[in-house]
Amino acid sequence: MATTEECRSALDRLSDNLAQANGDVRGAAALDRSLSCHITDLDLTFTGRLDDGRIVVLDTLPGPPLGKAQIRLAMKSDDLVAMVNGELNFAKAWASGRVRLEAAFRDLLRLRTLL
Template identity: 45%
Template sequence: MATLEECRAALGKLVEQFDEIDDESRAKHVVERTLSCRISDLDVLFYGRIHHDGLDPFHDEPPADGRPADVKLTIMSDDLIALVDGELDLARALLGGRVKIDASFGDLLRLRRLL
């Protein structure tokens, strides 16, 4: 099981990786959405926001407006690390039940093109 700090670092790396996506792809596939990432084995929740300019850093505190996230990801700590490091394929992880994403169908298609 990965530590809380390792998960924070992985989410930070994900933000950096998102910044590497070209502007054209972001403009085509990104719409503004709030995100939550539940690390199930650590029982922690991180919150973020995706938009045309990038992916904001994840925080421990929920958004002030109190609304639920548009896209909710649930994952184990080790799987988060493997996913961000490119050792775990998102599609296989979803099919195998290692990653759960609660989002609209359109958001799922957009995410698939970006990750």
């Protein structure tokens, strides 16, 4: 199981990767939406925003998300770290239920480019 610090570092690296992306990936990530990432095995939630292609983490809270962010992710800590390190394919993890992604239909259509 990854630590809280490793998960936070993974989100920072993901943010850097999105910010450096080009083309369709950059366009898909260029949303301004509230965001939550619930790490199920640590039972904590990172909350923040997806803002112009960057993930801005504003808080880390115990338990599941208190409010309903516009983009909601849920996964185990090791899966987050593995995805950011390129060891786990997001689309396969999502299709198998290892990662949950919830968002409005229009946002899902834009985010599918990231898969």
